[in-house]
Amino acid sequence: xxxxxxxxxxxxxxxxxxxxxxxxxxxxxxxxxxxxxxxxxxxxxxxxxxxxxxxxxxxxxxxxxxxxxxxxxxxxxxxxxxxxxxxxxxxxxxxxxxxxxxxxxxxxxxxxxxxxxxxxxxxxxxxxxxxxxxxxxxxxxxxxxxxxxxxxxxxxxxxxxxxxxxxxxxxxxxxxxxxxxxxxxxxxxxxxxxxxxxxxxxxxxxxxxxxxxxxxxxxxxxxxxxxxxxxxxxxxxxxxxxxxxxxxxxxxxxxxxxxxxxxxxxxxxxxxxxxxxxxxxxxxxxxxxxxxxxxxxxxxxxxxxxxxxxxxxxxxxxxxxxxxxxxxxxxx
Amino acid sequence: xxxxxxxxxxxxxxxxxxxxxxxxxxxxxxxxxxxxxxxxxxxxxxxxxxxxxxxxxxxxxxxxxxxxxxxxxxxxxxxxxxxxxxxxxxxxxxxxxxxxxxxxxxxxxxxxxxxxxxxxxxxxxxxxxxxxxxxxxxxxxxxxxxxxxxxxxxxxxxxxxxxxxxxxxxxxxxxxxxxxxxxxxxxxxxxxxxxxxxxxxxxxxxxxxxxxxxxxxxxxxxxxxxxxxxxxxxxxxxxxxxxxxxxxxxxxxxxxxxxxxxxxxxxxxxxxxxxxxxxxxxxxxxxxxxxxxxxxxxxxxxxxxxxxxxxxxxxxxxxxxxxxxxxxxxxx
Numbered sequence: 001x002x003x004x005x006x007x008x009x010x011x012x013x014x015x016x017x018x019x020x021x022x023x024x025x026x027x028x029x030x031x032x033x034x035x036x037x038x039x040x041x042x043x044x045x046x047x048x049x050x051x052x053x054x055x056x057x058x059x060x061x062x063x064x065x066x067x068x069x070x071x072x073x074x075x076x077x078x079x080x081x082x083x084x085x086x087x088x089x090x091x092x093x094x095x096x097x098x099x100x101x102x103x104x105x106x107x108x109x110x111x112x113x114x115x116x117x118x119x120x121x122x123x124x125x126x127x128x129x130x131x132x133x134x135x136x137x138x139x140x141x142x143x144x145x146x147x148x149x150x151x152x153x154x155x156x157x158x159x160x161x162x163x164x165x166x167x168x169x170x171x172x173x174x175x176x177x178x179x180x181x182x183x184x185x186x187x188x189x190x191x192x193x194x195x196x197x198x199x200x201x202x203x204x205x206x207x208x209x210x211x212x213x214x215x216x217x218x219x220x221x222x223x224x225x226x227x228x229x230x231x232x233x234x235x236x237x238x239x240x241x242x243x244x245x246x247x248x249x250x251x252x253x254x255x256x257x258x259x260x261x262x263x264x265x266x267x268x269x270x271x272x273x274x275x276x277x278x279x280x281x282x283x284x285x286x287x288x289x290x291x292x293x294x295x296x297x298x299x300x301x302x303x304x305x306x307x308x309x310x311x312x313x314x315x316x317x318x319x320x321x322x323x324x325x326x327x328x329x330x331x332x
Numbered sequence: 333x334x335x336x337x338x339x340x341x342x343x344x345x346x347x348x349x350x351x352x353x354x355x356x357x358x359x360x361x362x363x364x365x366x367x368x369x370x371x372x373x374x375x376x377x378x379x380x381x382x383x384x385x386x387x388x389x390x391x392x393x394x395x396x397x398x399x400x401x402x403x404x405x406x407x408x409x410x411x412x413x414x415x416x417x418x419x420x421x422x423x424x425x426x427x428x429x430x431x432x433x434x435x436x437x438x439x440x441x442x443x444x445x446x447x448x449x450x451x452x453x454x455x456x457x458x459x460x461x462x463x464x465x466x467x468x469x470x471x472x473x474x475x476x477x478x479x480x481x482x483x484x485x486x487x488x489x490x491x492x493x494x495x496x497x498x499x500x501x502x503x504x505x506x507x508x509x510x511x512x513x514x515x516x517x518x519x520x521x522x523x524x525x526x527x528x529x530x531x532x533x534x535x536x537x538x539x540x541x542x543x544x545x546x547x548x549x550x551x552x553x554x555x556x557x558x559x560x561x562x563x564x565x566x567x568x569x570x571x572x573x574x575x576x577x578x579x580x581x582x583x584x585x586x587x588x589x590x591x592x593x594x595x596x597x598x599x600x601x602x603x604x605x606x607x608x609x610x611x612x613x614x615x616x617x618x619x620x621x622x623x624x625x626x627x628x629x630x631x632x633x634x635x636x637x638x639x640x641x642x643x644x645x646x647x648x649x650x651x652x653x654x655x656x657x658x659x660x661x662x663x664x
Binding site for chain 1: 471472473528529530532533534535536537538539540542546549550581582583584585586587588651
C-alpha cells in the first residue's frame with residue numbers, strides 16, 4: 001500500500017501561540033488538521049468571551065479552511081451569563097490547569113472544590129472539561145498519578161460532565177481512564193507514544209523532548225500505546241503540539257513542550273503501521289474525538305504517500321519532534 | 333561560630349579539562365583543594381605513562397602548590413610494565429568507564445572479565461580502582477543499580493584491590509557499599525547531596541543540573557545524605573566537578589556534568605551544618621579519602637568565614653552549581 005487515505009484529522013489539544021508567532025504556526029497547522037482544540041494559556045489567558053472571539057478571529061485570519069475549537073481557562077468566578085456567551089462565541093471546552101503546572105499556569109486552580117459551581121454550569125451547558133492532570137507539589141514523575149483522584153472526584157460528582165484527561169503519560173492514568181465511567185475520556189499525544197525519560201535525559205540532555213507531563217518509564221509508554229491501540233472510543237488524539245522558539249528551549253531554564261504538529265500525522269501512521277494497528281488510526285485521529293465532543297465527523301480526507309522525507313531542523317524557528325530524522329509517510 | 337577551620341580538602345574525583353580551558357579551571361581549583369584525583373577521560377584518554385606525565389605537568393604548570401593524583405583509563409591490554417611506569421609517573425588509580433556511559437567513554441569497557449588480568453596486576457601494585465558504576469544499556473534511572481553486581485563481583489574476586497564506587501546516587505548503591513567488605517569505598521558529590529530529578533526536569537529544564545549519574549528520587553538523595561553523614565571511613569568526598577562551557581550545556585544535546593569546584597566546600601559546610609553534622613565534615617573532605625588511598629592526611633588547613641556571598645553566573649564561561657544563589661560560608 002503506497003497511499004493512505006485518512007479522515008482530515010481533528011486534534012483535541014493544540015497550542016497555536018499568539019502575536020507574530022501565530023500566523024506561521026496556524027497556516028502550517030491548517031494544512032494537516034481540519035479542527036483543533038485551541039488551548040487558552042495565552043498572555044493574557046482566554047477568560048472572557050471577548051478575548052476568546054478575538055483569538056478565534058486571529059486564528060481564522062491565518063487559516064480560513066480551519067475550524068478552531070476554542071477553550072477558556074477555568075477559574076472559580078465565571079457566571080452563567082459569561083459561560084453562555086463563551087458558548088455562543090464558539091467555546092467547546094473549559095481547561096483546568098492546576099496552579100503552576102505548565103506554561104502560563106501561575107494563576108491556575110489550587111482548591112478543587114472552588115470550581116465545582118462552575119463545573120455544574122458547564123455540565124448543564126454541555127461544555128467539555130479538559131484537564132491538565134498533574135499535581136504540581138508531587139515529585140516530577142509522580143505528578144500525574146497523584147492527580148488521578150481529582151479527576152475521579154469530578155467525574156463522580158458531575159456524571160453528565162464530559163471530562164478529558166489530557167496527554168496520558170502513565171500506566172496509572174491509562175488504567176484509571178479505561179476503567180472510568182463513559183463521561184471520562186483521554187487524549188494521547190504522538191510524543192508520549194514515542195518517548196521515555198531515556199529520550200529526555202538518558203544520553204545527552206534533549207531539550208526538544210522536554211515536556212509536561214514528562215515522558216516516563218518504558219512500562220508507562222507501553223500502557224499509553226496499548227490505550228491508543230485499544231480501539232476504545234474514549235481514547236483519541238490530542239497533539240499538545242507546543243512550539244517554542246529554539247532559544248527558549250536551549251537555555252536555562254528551558255521551556256516545556258514538544259512541537260509535533262508538522263510531523264504528527266506521518267509519525268502516527270508509522271507508529272500505528274509498525275504496531276499492525278493502522279486500521280485503528282482513522283477513528284483515533286478523525287472519529288472518536290468528534291463523537292465525544294458531540295461534533296459531526298469530518299467528511300474530508302487527507303492522503304499520505306509512502307515517500308521517505310527528512311524532517312527539517314526547524315519550522316518558524318521551532319525545532320520539531322524527529323528533526324533530522326527520516327519519516328516513511330508524507331502528506332500529499 | 334563565625335570561622336570554620338577545615339583540613340585543606342582532598343577531592344577524590346575531578347575533571348580538570350585540557351588545552352586552553354585547563355589553566356583557569358586548575359588555578360581556581362587549587363585555591364580550594366590540596367589534592368585532586370584527576371579523571372583521565374581527556375582527548376586522547378590517559379592510557380600511557382607519557383600521556384599521564386604530560387597531563388600532570390600541564391596541571392602543575394597552572395598550580396604549583398596543588399598535588400594532582402593522576403589516573404589512567406582502564407582497558408584490557410595494559411602490561412605490567414606499563415602499569416609499573418604509570419605508578420612511577422604518579423598514578424594513584426585506574427578508572428573504569430563502561431562503554432558509552434559518559435563524556436568521552438565511547439571506548440570504555442563492555443566485558444567485565446576482559447579486565448580481570450589487569451585488575452589482578454593493579455591489586456598487586458597497590459592501585460585503587462575507581463569505577464563509574466552505571467550500566468549504559470539500562471533505563472536511565474536504573475543504570476546505577478543495574479551495575480552493582482559488577483562492583484560486587486570485582487570486590488569478591490580481588491579482595492585486596494581497593495575499589496571506589498564513584499558518585500553514589502541511589503539508595504541501592506549506598507546500601508551495597510555500606511554493607512560491602514572494607515576494600516569497597518565510595519565517593520559522594522556535593523550535587524548528589526542537593527539535587528533530585530525535580531531539580532533537573534521538575535520545573536523548567538535545568539541543563540546545569542544535568543549529570544551522570546542522574547540525580548534521582550528524594551529517597552535516593554536521603555540515602556546519599558545519610559551515607560555522607562554516617563561517619564563511615566569508606567565514604568568520602570569526590571566532587572566530580574565537570575566544567576563545560578555554557579554553550580555545550582544550553583544546547584541539544586546538552587553535555588552531562590555539574591561544575592561544582594568553586595562552590596563545593598562552602599556548600600558542604602552549609603549542608604553538614606544544617607544537618608547538625610559539621611563535626612563530620614573534616615574527615616569527609618580531608619581524612620577518610622587519604623586514608624583509603626594510603627596517603628598521608630594533610631597538615632594544611634583552610635578557613636571559611638560566615639559571610640554571605642552570591643555565586644557568580646559563570647567562571648571561565650562555565651555556569652557553576654548554585655549560580656546566583658547566596659551561600660552562607662565563604663573561603664577566606
